[in-house]
Amino acid sequence: MEEIExxxxxxxxxxxxxxxxxxLRAIAAKIQVxxxxxxxxxxxxxxxxxxxxxxxTGRLEAYRTSPDSLAKASSxxxxxxxxxxxxxxxxxxxxxxxNLEDCEIWTVPRPAFLDLVRQYPEINQAVSxxxxxxxxxxxxxxxxxxxxxxxxxPYLVPRVKQGIVGSSRYATRLRQAIxxxxxxxxxxxxxxxxxxxxxxIAALIHFGSDCRKQPLVKVNCDTLQASGAELxxxxxxxxxxxxxxxNGSLMLNNVQDLPKPLEQKLLRLLETGRYExxxxxxxxxxxxxxSQARILLTSERVIxxxxxxxxxxxxxxxxxxxxxxxxxxxxxVTYYISLFCRSRGLPQPQVAPEALRRLQGYDxxxxxxxxxxxxxRAIVQANGxxxxxxxxxxxxxxxAKRFRLNLxxxxxxxxxxxxxxxxxxxxxxxxxxxxxxxxxxxxLFGPQTRDQSLVLNLFWAWWWPVMxxxxxxxxxxxxSVCPFMIYGELTQTLSLKLWPRQLRPWxxxxxxxxxxxxxxxxxxxxxxxxxxxDLENTAYLSSCLLLLITAGAVxxxxxxxxxxxxxxxxxxxxxxxxxxxxxxxxxxxxxxICAATCTTYQCYKGGPxxxxxxxxxxxPVYSHPAQLQDNRDCVLxxxxxxxxxxxxxxxxxxxxxxxxxxxxxxxxxxxxxxxLLFGAVFLHHLPDLNQQLGLNLPLSQVGIHFGGAVLALxxxxxxTLGADxxxxxxxxxxxxxxxxAYGYLPLVLGASLAHxxxxxxxxxxxxxxxxxxxxxxxxxxxxxxxxxxxxxxVINFLQGSTLVVSLLLSVIxxxxxxxxxxxxxxxxxxxxxxxxxxxxxxxx
Ligand code: SF4
Ligand code: SF4
Ligand code: SF4
Numbered sequence: 110m111e112e113i114e115x116x117x118x119x120x121x122x123x124x125x126x127x128x129x130x131x132x133l134r135a136i137a138a139k140i141q142v143x144x145x146x147x148x149x150x151x152x153x154x155x156x157x158x159x160x161x162x163x164x165x166t167g168r169l170e171a172y173r174t175s176p177d178s179l180a181k182a183s184s185x186x187x188x189x190x191x192x193x194x195x196x197x198x199x200x201x202x203x204x205x206x207x208n209l210e211d212c213e214i215w216t217v218p219r220p221a222f223l224d225l226v227r228q229y230p231e232i233n234q235a236v237s238x239x240x241x242x243x244x245x246x247x248x249x250x251x252x253x254x255x256x257x258x259x260x261x262x263p264y265l266v267p268r269v270k271q272g273i274v275g276s277s278r279y280a281t282r283l284r285q286a287i288x289x290x291x292x293x294x295x296x297x298x299x300x301x302x303x304x305x306x307x308x309x310i311a312a313l314i315h316f317g318s319d320c321r322k323q324p325l326v327k328v329n330c331d332t333l334q335a336s337g338a339e340l341x342x343x344x345x346x347x348x349x350x351x352x353x354x355x356n357g358s359l360m361l362n363n364v365q366d367l368p369k370p371l372e373q374k375l376l377r378l379l380e381t382g383r384y385e386x387x388x389x390x391x392x393x394x395x396x397x398x399x400s401q402a403r404i405l406l407t408s409e410r411v412i413x414x415x416x417x418x419x420x421x422x423x424x425x426x427x428x429x430x431x432x433x434x435x436x437x438x439x440x441x442v443t444y445y446i447s448l449f450c451r452s453r454g455l456p457q458p459q460v461a462p463e464a465l466r467r468l469q470g471y472d473x474x475x476x477x478x479x480x481x482x483x484x485x486r487a488i489v490q491a492n493g494x495x496x497x498x499x500x501x502x503x504x505x506x507x508x509a510k511r512f513r514l515n516l517x518x519x520x521x522x523x524x525x526x527x528x529x530x531x532x533x534x535x536x537x538x539x540x541x542x543x544x545x546x547x548x549x550x551x552x553l554f555g556p557q558t559r560d561q562s563l564v565l566n567l568f569w570a571w572w573w574p575v576m577x578x579x580x581x582x583x584x585x586x587x588x589s590v591c592p593f594m595i596y597g598e599l600t601q602t603l604s605l606k607l608w609p610r611q612l613r614p615w616x617x618x619x620x621x622x623x624x625x626x627x628x629x630x631x632x633x634x635x636x637x638x639x640x641x642x643d644l645e646n647t648a649y650l651s652s653c654l655l656l657l658i659t660a661g662a663v664x665x666x667x668x669x670x671x672x673x674x675x676x677x678x679x680x681x682x683x684x685x686x687x688x689x690x691x692x693x694x695x696x697x698x699x700x701x702i703c704a705a706t707c708t709t710y711q712c713y714k715g716g717p718x719x720x721x722x723x724x725x726x727x728x729p730v731y732s733h734p735a736q737l738q739d740n741r742d743c744v745l746x747x748x749x750x751x752x753x754x755x756x757x758x759x760x761x762x763x764x765x766x767x768x769x770x771x772x773x774x775x776x777x778x779x780x781x782x783x784x785l786l787f788g789a790v791f792l793h794h795l796p797d798l799n800q801q802l803g804l805n806l807p808l809s810q811v812g813i814h815f816g817g818a819v820l821a822l823x824x825x826x827x828x829t830l831g832a833d834x835x836x837x838x839x840x841x842x843x844x845x846x847x848x849x850a851y852g853y854l855p856l857v858l859g860a861s862l863a864h865x866x867x868x869x870x871x872x873x874x875x876x877x878x879x880x881x882x883x884x885x886x887x888x889x890x891x892x893x894x895x896x897x898x899x900x901x902x903v904i905n906f907l908q909g910s911t912l913v914v915s916l917l918l919s920v921i922x923x924x925x926x927x928x929x930x931x932x933x934x935x936x937x938x939x940x941x942x943x944x945x946x947x948x949x950x951x952x953x
Contacts, residue, residue, distance in 0.1 A: 113137050119215070123163055123188050127239055132229045139221045145212045152191065152206040160216045162191040167212025171204040184209075196222055197236055260353045264326035266360065269312045274444045275437025279429040283310070290424040291317035296379045296404040298364075300411050301428030303755050304476030304702070307407035308362050310428060314405060315358040323357035326350060331366035331709075331719065336387050337374055344388040344395045351384060354402040364406045366719055379404060379423065409720050409754075431473040431480060438469050441477065445484040446497075458491060464499040474756065475702035482701060513695075513761040517750070527747045527760070528723070533589045542599070545592035545655075552652030555883050559872065562648040563883040566876055568655075569645050574869030577688075577862040581765065584692030585685040588744035593655070594675055597662030598729075604667055612670045615731065624677030625778025629785060632680040633822070636789050640818045641811065675744060676730040683782055686741030688858055690773070690851070691766040696743050696750075698734035702757040712749035712758065722754030734758050738772040741779075765918070769851050770925035780850040783857055784829065787944075788822035790860040794951040795821050801950065825944065829853060832940035841933035844926065849937060852923030856941060859915020860948050863908040867952070870899035870907070908953045916945040 116137035120126070125133065140163075145151065151162065154173055164187050171191075172182035185191070185206070195202055196219065208214075217225075226232050273284050290297045291314050299307045308327060315325040328350065333339060340359075342349030350359060361367065367375060378384045383397040406412075411425075431438065442460055450457045460468075473479050487501045494501070517524040526532055552564035559565045576587055588594070605612070635654065644650045658681060665674035675682050698712065709716055712734055715727030725748050728734075732742045734749045735757070750758040791798060795817055799806050808814045833846040842849065872879075874897025881890050899907075919941050927934055 158192040165213040277436040279434040304478035311405040335368040479701040570872035580688035584689035597666035601666040628683040689740035703735040720754035725752040787825035835936035855918035
């Protein structure tokens with residue numbers, strides 16, 4: 110009797126408790142007690158159940174032998190009732206059951222149990238009710254699961270992309286750190302440079318942990334709403350990701366970009382596991398909710414607040430950049446090759462040893478992402494070749510990258526300066542903005558002759574020679590501190606504040622087609638105006654010229670976005686862009702990094718602060734530094750350098766004018782401008798020309814002066830076109846006139862410089878007395894001031910050397926552009942020589 114009571118007590122601790130007492134008593138009477146040793150199979154799936162089992166002590170495991178059996182394995186604890194459903198529904202056993210340790214099992218043999226079922230219909234009824242309730246619960250659970258799946262789907266990380274490749278100590282340490290972090294559920298901060306696959310490491314931790322069957326979701330912090338509703342949900346409204354996640358893992362990618370208002374909320378979540386759903390402003394603080402989710406953070410740098418959570422158990426994992434773990438590059442290359450080839454069913458090529466050495470010698474600033482894109486690009490380019498050679502790896506970048514020295518890496522202080530507000534904002538708005546109107550006013554209202562006007566001295570004796578000298582070294586640098594555009598930008602900003610509106614987008618197609626011709630026309634008019642009205646000796650007209658260009662910048666800045674005038678229409682900008690092609694300096698971005706790691710393109714588009722990238726409005730001339738092929742399209746404002754969060758922008762030292770024979774696209778309007786600038790040198794010597802040619806034209810008559818000026822401007826065009834006719838006639842040259850004409854560019858620059866050297870070396874050094882004279886202090890005041898004037902022989906020597914060096918550079922450049930034997934380009938070289946001799950006679 111006592112034994113029956115004990116068994117009834119045991120039955121009440123099982124799911125059979127729902128049965129009436131009389132039925133429990135009847136079952137208790139039929140129970141046989143068995144002691145079963147560990148590792149015995151109690152039930153075999155798909156066989157007829159031989160008894161009803163009730164586990165009293167010990168532990169069982171139930172599973173189904175199928176490909177996904179592991180996922181179905183479950184542990185059965187004391188109180189579990191086995192085979193009840195199968196016996197009632199007359200089904201075979203659904204699962205195999207083994208005992209993991211010694212167990213006490215109560216058994217009711219099948220015939221005895223079926224007798225009881227016949228005798229007590231309550232058993233069937235109770236179990237049916239139980240099953241119906243279970244079904245309801247399952248349906249509710251299923252609905253919740255479906256809703257959960259929908260909510261989590263956009264963020265789900267389905268699997269690990271790749272493992273940690275390599276056997277260096279860095280790779281080994283990283284693997285150990287991942288393994289360690291997978292053992293518990295503490296938060297993890299994974300930090301390192303862009304392109305290292307930190308999100309993949311977070312996935313490795315999640316899928317290596319016991320919670321691998323739970324979902325892993327990834328949220329990019331720069332896309333999170335500042336309210337935090339997406340993460341934390343709303344009071345009485347939509348659930349947040351943390352509510353849906355349960356025991357899953359939440360990966361916050363690039364946590365350095367987390368909106369500021371969420372920082373404290375995240376810290377509380379990390380420290381306490383609790384979070385506050387978002388409520389209406391002014392409402393009482395909502396109840397905190399508890400999250401079971403594991404938090405995985407990735408960042409491009411250490412976050413001190415999170416690092417301080419280390420004492421709470423946060424794992425900190427530093428991912429080493431590729432450049433410090435070069436020993437792994439070979440393994441990584443092989444891995445990426447096999448990954449790419451397997452996914453496309455291609456045969457796997459080998460990597461040539463010299464190509465591998467070259468890869469190992471490169472620093473990969475874009476890290477693994479850059480390496481992977483380099484490898485896949487090489488496979489595509491190799492076009493099925495069995496060996497990947499050095500050329501296929503580097504062909505894309507070789508031409509653009511050869512012989513470059515990134516000054517920003519070599520001189521970190523230069524980088525610091527160019528990223529600071531000093532360049533060029535403070536220079537422009539602290540100095541140029543105020544000096545420019547002063548200079549224009551002096552020109553308009555002060556003395557008008559060159560010996561008394563500071564404006565004429567600054568413009569003709571200083572600005573021109575200095576600018577021409579700077580072009581080979583600093584390219585279009587003037588355009589970053591140019592006063593014309595400062596006023597353009599200022600007017601644009603103020604007008605948008607006073608009159609908010611959408612500025613017009615650029616009519617790019619028309620601008621590309623006609624912009625060059627527009628500025629050519631404007632430059633021609635300016636040159637004729639300069640010659641006919643003697644601008645060099647008339648201060649107010651020189652000021653008018655400055656005002657005219659400023660007016661262009663202002664008008665087009667009021668109409669169009671950014672600096673449309675500078676990109677397409679400014680005559681000075683056109684000249685600057687043309688000569689900047691010859692520069693030793695270039696601004697470019699590393700295409701590998703941009704392609705592999707960048708999603709924001711804020712160098713081009715602008716945007717808020719991101720990582721080390723500052724808040725900017727984007728490139729003012731709509732150039733993308735990674736796509737730049739031509740110095741003409743960059744005004745060296747350094748906006749992109751400030752904006753780039755990935756250190757992709759470079760300021761390179763490069764061979765003189767290298768773009769002209771590597772990445773250059775010729776343009777007819779630009780060649781017209783080149784020939785016009787060449788003609789301007791002849792124009793500046795019109796009286797000498799008149800004499801030299803024995804024409805003796807009466808230049809005092811406006812019409813004849815005008816005709817003579819136009820003819821002077823046309824001289825280089827006529828000679829170069831004549832030389833080109835000879836080239837075509839001999840059929841020796843494969844390049845068109847427009848392409849080959851850029852060979853004259855060094856001579857144009859040199860001739861212009863030689864011309865302005867005369868003014869620079871005789872008048873620039875007189876700036877102090879001229880300044881005093883401008884303000885009305887006569888020779889008595891200025892006689893004691895220092896004056897520097899070069900000896901005529903020195904001037905002649907410098908002018909002559911400039912012409913000779915320019916001639917040589919022009920010949921070399923022509924050869925480089927044409928890539929043909931010297932003999933086949935003889936007409937052009939003779940034209941160069943003839944023009945140089947003529948200019949020598951005129952200038953020196
Ligand atoms: S393009 Fe013309 S207006 Fe623009 S910055 Fe250069 S010189 Fe100034
Ligand atoms: S240069 Fe521009 S595109 Fe390239 S990484 Fe920087 S911001 Fe991105
Ligand atoms: S490419 Fe960079 S430096 Fe050049 S104009 Fe654009 S933002 Fe300025």
